Amino acid sequence: MADSLPAERPLVAENPVVLHAENLHVHFPIRTGLQKHSLKAVDGVSLDLRAGECLGLVGESGCGKSTLAQAIMGLLQPTAGAIELVGFGQEVRRRDRARAIQMVFQDPFSSLNPRMTIRQILGGPLLLHRLCTRDEVEGRIMTLLARVGVERAAMDRYPHAFSGGQRQRLCIARALVVQPRILICDEPVSALDVSIRAQIINLLLELKDELGVALLMISHDLGVIEHMSDRIAVMYLGRFVETGNWDEVIMRAAHPYTRALLASMPGAAKTQNKRLRFSGEVPSALKPPPGCAFHPRCSEAQDICRSGAGPGFTELNGRHAARCHFANRET
Amino acid sequence: MRRLNLQVGLSIVSMLIIVALLAPWLAPFHPTEYADLNNAGLPPGSPFLLGTDEQGRDVLSRILYGARISLMVGLVVQSMNTLVGVTLGVTAGYFGGWWDELVQGLTNLMLAVPTIVFALALMTILGPGLTSLFVALGLTDWSYSCRISRAQVLSQKSQNYVQAAETLGFSKAHIMFREILPNVAGPLVVVATMGVGSAILSEASLSFIGLGVVPPDPSWGGMLARAREQLMGAPWIAIYPGLALFFTVLGFNMLGDGLRDLLDPQGRANT
Amino acid sequence: MSGIENILQVEGLSIAVGSKHDSPLAAESVTFNVKRGEIFGMVGESGCGKSICALAVSGLLRSPLRTTAGRVMFEDKDILALNSREIRQLRGGRIAMIFQEPMTALNPLMRVGDQIAEMFVLHERLSNSEARRRAVAALEQVQVPSPEQRCADYPHQLSGGMRQRVMIAIAMACKPALLIADEPTTALDVTIQAEIISLVLELCQQSGTAVLLISHDLGLVAETCNRVAVMYAGRIIEEQRGDLIFSSPLHPYTRGLVAALPRPGRRLAGGQKPLADIPGLVPPIGQRAAGCHFVPRCGRADAKCKQDVPQATQLGGDGFVRCFHHG
Numbered sequence: 001m002a003d004s005l006p007a008e009r010p011l012v013a014e015n016p017v018v019l020h021a022e023n024l025h026v027h028f029p030i031r032t033g034l035q036k037h038s039l040k041a042v043d044g045v046s047l048d049l050r051a052g053e054c055l056g057l058v059g060e061s062g063c064g065k066s067t068l069a070q071a072i073m074g075l076l077q078p079t080a081g082a083i084e085l086v087g088f089g090q091e092v093r094r095r096d097r098a099r100a101i102q103m104v105f106q107d108p109f110s111s112l113n114p115r116m117t118i119r120q121i122l123g124g125p126l127l128l129h130r131l132c133t134r135d136e137v138e139g140r141i142m143t144l145l146a147r148v149g150v151e152r153a154a155m156d157r158y159p160h161a162f163s164g165g166q167r168q169r170l171c172i173a174r175a176l177v178v179q180p181r182i183l184i185c186d187e188p189v190s191a192l193d194v195s196i197r198a199q200i201i202n203l204l205l206e207l208k209d210e211l212g213v214a215l216l217m218i219s220h221d222l223g224v225i226e227h228m229s230d231r232i233a234v235m236y237l238g239r240f241v242e243t244g245n246w247d248e249v250i251m252r253a254a255h256p257y258t259r260a261l262l263a264s265m266p267g268a269a270k271t272q273n274k275r276l277r278f279s280g281e282v283p284s285a286l287k288p289p290p291g292c293a294f295h296p297r298c299s300e301a302q303d304i305c306r307s308g309a310g311p312g313f314t315e316l317n318g319r320h321a322a323r324c325h326f327a328n329r330e331t
Numbered sequence: 332m333r334r335l336n337l338q339v340g341l342s343i344v345s346m347l348i349i350v351a352l353l354a355p356w357l358a359p360f361h362p363t364e365y366a367d368l369n370n371a372g373l374p375p376g377s378p379f380l381l382g383t384d385e386q387g388r389d390v391l392s393r394i395l396y397g398a399r400i401s402l403m404v405g406l407v408v409q410s411m412n413t414l415v416g417v418t419l420g421v422t423a424g425y426f427g428g429w430w431d432e433l434v435q436g437l438t439n440l441m442l443a444v445p446t447i448v449f450a451l452a453l454m455t456i457l458g459p460g461l462t463s464l465f466v467a468l469g470l471t472d473w474s475y476s477c478r479i480s481r482a483q484v485l486s487q488k489s490q491n492y493v494q495a496a497e498t499l500g501f502s503k504a505h506i507m508f509r510e511i512l513p514n515v516a517g518p519l520v521v522v523a524t525m526g527v528g529s530a531i532l533s534e535a536s537l538s539f540i541g542l543g544v545v546p547p548d549p550s551w552g553g554m555l556a557r558a559r560e561q562l563m564g565a566p567w568i569a570i571y572p573g574l575a576l577f578f579t580v581l582g583f584n585m586l587g588d589g590l591r592d593l594l595d596p597q598g599r600a601n602t
Numbered sequence: 603m604s605g606i607e608n609i610l611q612v613e614g615l616s617i618a619v620g621s622k623h624d625s626p627l628a629a630e631s632v633t634f635n636v637k638r639g640e641i642f643g644m645v646g647e648s649g650c651g652k653s654i655c656a657l658a659v660s661g662l663l664r665s666p667l668r669t670t671a672g673r674v675m676f677e678d679k680d681i682l683a684l685n686s687r688e689i690r691q692l693r694g695g696r697i698a699m700i701f702q703e704p705m706t707a708l709n710p711l712m713r714v715g716d717q718i719a720e721m722f723v724l725h726e727r728l729s730n731s732e733a734r735r736r737a738v739a740a741l742e743q744v745q746v747p748s749p750e751q752r753c754a755d756y757p758h759q760l761s762g763g764m765r766q767r768v769m770i771a772i773a774m775a776c777k778p779a780l781l782i783a784d785e786p787t788t789a790l791d792v793t794i795q796a797e798i799i800s801l802v803l804e805l806c807q808q809s810g811t812a813v814l815l816i817s818h819d820l821g822l823v824a825e826t827c828n829r830v831a832v833m834y835a836g837r838i839i840e841e842q843r844g845d846l847i848f849s850s851p852l853h854p855y856t857r858g859l860v861a862a863l864p865r866p867g868r869r870l871a872g873g874q875k876p877l878a879d880i881p882g883l884v885p886p887i888g889q890r891a892a893g894c895h896f897v898p899r900c901g902r903a904d905a906k907c908k909q910d911v912p913q914a915t916q917l918g919g920d921g922f923v924r925c926f927h928h929g
Contacts, residue, residue, distance in 0.1 A: 060791040073498055098500025111491035115513040125499045163883050174495065193647035193884070194820065198862035198877035205876070220792060223821075227864035227874065250870065264796035265866050266821030282791075 017086055018181045018214050019049040019072070019101075024081035026064070026071050030286060037286050041067040042078075043238035049182060054208055054215040056229030056246065058222055058261065060282055064238040065218050069184050072216070073103050099129060102175035106187035108167035112159035118145075118170060119155045125177050140177075148173045148203060165196035172203065176211070183208075184216045189224060201228060222265050226250050234258045237285055237293040243313075244320030254314075254322035256298045292324070300326065337589025343582025351398040358392035363547045365389060372565045382567040384557065390568060393549040394575050400550050401531045401579060404464060408530040411469025413523045416476025417512075423477070424484030425507050434477065441474040447536055454542040464543050468533050475522050483515035517594035521587050528583030535576055551576045608675075609779055609812045610636040610659065615672035617654050617663065619887055626888035628654045628667065630836045636780065641803065641813045643827030643844060645820055649884055650833040652816050656784050658682070659814065660699055661689035676780065695725045698773035698811075700802075702785035704765035708757040714768050715741075715753025721775040740771040744801060763794040770802060777809040784816045799826055820859055824848050829920060832856050835885055835895035841921045852923040854900050855880070894925070902927040 026042040041064045049055055059065050070076040072083055074097050085092050085100050092100075105111045112121060122144060123137045132140055142152055148169040150162075159167060168188060175183055185204065189197040205228060208215050219225050225232055225246075232249040234242040234257065242255040253259045283289055283296060292310045295301040304325055305311075314327035321327075350357065359378065371387040373379050381390040423434035441449070449471040457463035487493060488511070496506045535552030537543035544550035546557075551572040558569035615632040618625040629651040636642040644652045657663050659674055661681050674681040676697065681689065693699070701707050709717060715737045722733035734753070741749035744767040757765055766786065773781055783802065787795035803826065806813050817823050823830050827844040832853065840853040848865075851857045861878035882899040885891070894912050897903040906926055914922040 060793060075494060075497060095500045098498060101498070103495070103498050105491040105494065107491055111495055113492040113496075113510055113514070116510075124501070128499070128501060165883070171495070174499070178499065193818065194859050195647065195862050195880035196883075198864075198879040201864065202876040202879060205874070221864075222792070223864040223866055223868075226866060227869050227877070247870065250866075261793060262866065264793045266796075266819060266825045 015050040015052050015212075017048050018051050019047075020084040020086060021045065021047045021072065022082045022084070024068070024071060024083065025079045026067050026076055027079040039285050040238050040288070041285060042071060044081075045235075045238075045240055047233065047240075047243075049214045049216060051181065051214050052208060052212040053230040054205070054217050054228050056225035056232045057216060057218045057235060058220065058225045058232060059235035060220060062282055062285065063235045064285070065235050066186055068235070069103070069186050069216065069218055072182075073097075073101055073184055095129065099178045100180055101182040101184065102178060102180040103184045103186065104168070104171050104175050104188045107191055108164050108171055109191075111171045112167055112174075114159055117156050117158055121159075121170070122174055122177050125174065129178055131178065144173045144177060147207075148176075149199075163196075164192055165199060168192060168196075168200050169203065172200075172207070176207065176213075179211075180213060182214045182216065184218070186218045187220070188217075190219065190221065197224075204228070222261055234261065237282065237288055239293070239323065241294065241324070242320075242322040244316070244322075248316075248320040252316075252320070254316055254320070254327040255294075255324045256300050257294050258322075260297075302326075334589070336585045337593060340582050340584070340586030340589050343578055344586050347398055347402060347579055347582065350395055351402045354395045354399055358389070358395045360389035360392045362388065362393045362396040362549045365392070372561065372568075374565070375567055381571045382565065384554070384568045385561055385565070390554075390571055393554060394551070394572055397549040397551045397554065397572065398575065398579075400461075400544055400548065401534065401576075404461075404468070404534040405527040405531040405583070407465050408468040408472070408534070409523055409526045411465065412471075412473040412526055412530070413476050413519070415470065416473030417480045417519060419473070420477035420480030421484050421507050421512060421515075424481040425488060425503070425511070431481075434481070438474045438477050441471065446472045447533060450533060450537060451542065454537060459542050459545050461544060464534060464537065467537070468530055472526065472530065472533070475526070476519060479518050479522055480515060483518060484511055487511050487514055518591070521591040521594065524590055525584055525587035528580040528587075531576070531583070532580055607638055608635040609638045609640075609677060610814065611673070611675040612655070612659065613673045613675070615655065615658060615674060616670045617651070617658060617667055618670045620666050621668065625666075626890075627670070628836055628887055629658075631672065632833075632836075632838055633672075634831050634838060634841065636812050636814055638779070639807075639810045639812055640829065641806070641815060641827045641844075643815045643817065643823035643830040644833060644838075645817055645823045645830055646833035647818060647884055649835075649886065651836040652833045653784055655833075656782050656814065656816050660693060660697060660782055661686075694721060694778075695776050696778055697780045697782065698776070698778035699782045699784070700766070700769045700773050700786045702788045704762070704769040705757060707769060708765060710757055712756070713753065714755050714757060714760070718753075718768070718772050718775060721772055725776045736775075737771075740775055741768070743774075743805065744768070744771045746771075762790055763798065766790065766794075766798055767801070770798070770805065774805050774809065774811070778811055780812050780814065781806060782814045782816070785818070786815075787822070788818070795822070820847065820863060821865060832859075835890055836887070837895065837924065839896065839925065840923045842917075842923075843920055846921075852917070852928045853896075853925050854902055854927070855896050858899075 024042055024045045025040070027038040027040050030037045030039050045068055047055070057065050067076065071078045085097065088096055088100065119141060122141045126132055126137055126140055127134065141155060145152055145154060150166055150169050150173070162170065188204070189200050192200060201224065204215065207213060217225065217228050229246045232244065232246050233240050234249070234255065236257050242249060242253065242258045249258060250262070253262055283293065289296050291307045292305040295305040298305065311323050311325045313321040313323050315321045316327060365388060367387040369387065370379070370383050371385055373383045375382040379389050379391070381394070384390055419434045423431040450467040453467035453471070454463055457466060493506060493510060496510050534543055534550065535555065538550040538552030539556040541556065544553055546553055554572040555569055561568055612632055612634050615629060616627055617629040619628050632655055644655065646652045654667060658669060659681065661684065663669065669682055676692070715734060718737035718740050719730070719733035722728045722736050723730065728736065738749045738753055741752055746752050746764060746767050760768065786802070787798050790798060799822065802813065815823060815827055824844050824847040830842055830844045830847050831838045832840040832855065834855050840856050847856065848860055851860045858878065858880040862880060864877060880899050885895060885898065891897065891908070893908045893910055894903070897907050900907070912924045912926050914924050915928065916922050
């Protein structure tokens with residue numbers, strides 16, 4: 001069905017892989033009284049990111065999606081597992097990683113240094129990485145500002161002079177200034193108003209197509225994820241529970257969690273024939289339930305789901321997999 | 332009321348600076364070389380506007396020259412304290428971990444023992460004199476700068492612009508001192524300003540007990556010490572340096588208060 | 603719905619920021635009514651004045667905000683004319699409220715059960731033991747698991763969703779006639795949001811409570827509300843049946859919002875076309891020109907729009923739109 005749709009871009013499945021993460025774990029030690037626990041924020045995640053694709057990462061707050069992003073970005077040291085930046089070998093220097101991966105944050109108000117002008121904010125990284133000479137900085141900044149849709153006069157202003165949407169454009173400009181191959185966007189539109197949100201989403205998609213940058217788009221909003229992603233990964237309690245091409249995940253969601261997420265979106269009742277209700281809240285990542293971590297909230301849980309190590313991935317077809325014992329069952 | 336602090340503080344401090352700079356021209360007599368025992372212990376009048384001391388030196392001239400020493404000690408000592416305190420505080424707040432715990436322990440130690448006791452101990456080892464004074468006072472009163480800069484850095488560290496700078500590959504020194512420090516400078520300026528006052532006071536205290544500025548150089552504390560014996564007969568020898576000291580410290584404190592009101596956005600919102 | 607009496611009537615409500623006679627207006631002649639048992643939505647972007655209107659309706663306007671014109675009739679009383687004691691009596695009793703962040707609305711030093719029981723003691727003059735028993739029942743009603751244990755918890759021991767349930771229990775304790783819900787689920791996950799909203803609707807239906815739902819989320823409001831008022835820059839620019847907001851928006855601003863929203867199913871139906879965006883920004887308070895406030899961002903604006911404030915054009919059935927070039 002997706003093939004026949006108008007205005008779809010060609011599949012990006014053949015593009016080269018730029019980032020490969022294998023069995024990534026990020027655990028935080030937690031001390032409660034005398035006992036030591038470890039909070040498994042990311043608990044065995046593997047992913048590939050291809051040039052020019054948008055991988056949408058969706059999940060509730062506390063599912064570990066931001067921790068995963070920070071680990072990939074190098075802001076957190078993974079407890080186990082490997083992150084391979086293709087073409088950089090095993091030991092990636094800090095500077096190289098900075099040039100290869102960049103990040104846009106949720107809150108545009110705290111993301112720009114209030115004591116620096118836009119010229120300093122955008123020019124600093126250019127000079128740090130010796131991407132151009134001092135004389136060329138101004139021209140580079142001009143081009144970049146024009147590309148993200150901020151007026152040239154912005155150059156010598158301080159961040160407080162800009163609205164939320166414009167600040168987010170400036171944050172995107174700062175991330176792009178080093179010409180990264182991967183752009184991680186952690187809830188980049190959640191803090192923005194609807195009319196501004198659309199502007200930023202459009203801008204990100206344009207930049208992805210123009211520059212061939214790989215987008216790791218993190219959001220709790222399935223509407224945004226559906227609109228932007230080529231592939232979608234659904235995360236629950238530190239693990240991916242479903243991955244696949246966007247249309248497969250949206251139309252033929254195989255994991256009950258994904259289906260419930262889809263069903264809880266406002267306006268989803270019309271597109272989903274069955275409205276699934278959640279019962280209960282996300283369990284603490286400190287004490288994940290035995291078996292499938294989702295079983296306490298799952299309306300379809302059986303005995304097999306409540307014990308053991310939990311289900312592995314079931315391949316549904318080459319482009320879609322779900323971590324559920326009943327992934328193959330038709331619903 | 333808020334503006335009053337700033338205005339009065341600023342006036343006193345600028346007057347002090349002018350006096351210190353122009354002392355050679357303002358002072359009617361030389362502070363040390365003019366000493367005529369025939370004129371010893373004269374009450375205020377002409378030509379000795381504030382009287383003379385027990386050696387016949389002009390009290391006014393000595394106070395004017397004393398302002399130079401006080402101001403120099405205040406500024407140098409407080410710069411040293413700020414440098415030490417901010418460096419320790421910013422690094423402790425940014426790096427955290429064992430370094431943070433070490434710095435915090437040290438800060439608590441400094442806070443637990445009065446500064447003047449530390450300074451006293453150091454002065455006894457180093458001997459009196461201006462250089463030892465700088466060292467003794469400049470390395471002992473940094474705990475407030477340290478605490479405040481650490482707390483400020485902690486609150487800034489979670490801001491996304493810091494993470495953004497990290498992801499862009501900037502060095503840790505750049506992030507601490509070029510990105511974060513300008514954002515926390517406000518409160519630090521306030522602490523530093525007030526610290527000048529207390530440094531001047533500490534110098535006076537040390538000079539008072541004979542461990543500070545070496546006589547016959549005019550220091551307000553030293554003048555006070557010498558005046559003690561004549562307090563009943565010639566009170567002016569003590570009163571005028573005392574007043575100079577009082578207004579100087581008051582001026583710096585008011586300036587600090589005024590700056591705080593000016594720089595604190597919360598305070599501004601309330602007016 | 604015609605023929606059913608209005609529980610809340612807001613007429614020509616204007617709210618100024620500041621005490622000068624020319625202080626800028628945060629809300630301009632806002633007029634709407636909420637019928638008994640109805641779910642009425644107010645939707646708009648940040649700074650559109652929707653929360654300020656909610657504050658006025660609950661009698662919570664504080665300096666520098668003040669009403670300059672209009673009436674807020676709740677049942678037969680003008681809320682703006684009541685003194686603070688009368689308003690307090692009304693709040694918690696006939697009018698209840700829930701907010702975005704339940705943590706700030708709950709007393710952190712008081713057990714959850716006591717906070718609910720307090721409502722019964724205050725408004726129904728029940729004895730302490732009876733009130734406590736009712737508090738457990740109230741928690742059970744909002745589907746809090748093991749309500750007896752939860753009664754002994756302090757607010758910080760509960761999750762965000764649980765706290766919002768406690769807020770709902772407190773709000774619904776005395777079966778109010780009107781519930782004002784200001785962004786009640788914005789701080790929560792979508793999954794919890796769906797649960798909380800359906801819980802509120804269920805409880806309100808049971809007790810015949812009308813709801814004034816304030817939200818920035820067009821999808822949520824459209825799905826939940828009988829009628830929806832869309833606010834822009836301090837004015838209600840369109841009022842519509844909830845189920846028509848997405849299918850037939852009339853004001854250019856509403857159309858823009860609908861087109862800008864990445865809604866589920868949209869890409870499946872139409873492909874990954876760029877989202878339509880509304881150029882420019884919401885004009886801040888004090889920088890709003892005469893005439894229609896949407897002019898600088900509107901593709902249809904002409905000279906008339908710049909001069910005159912569009913009056914409400916009644917639509918067939920329920921609702922109106924304030925635009926010279928609607929449809």
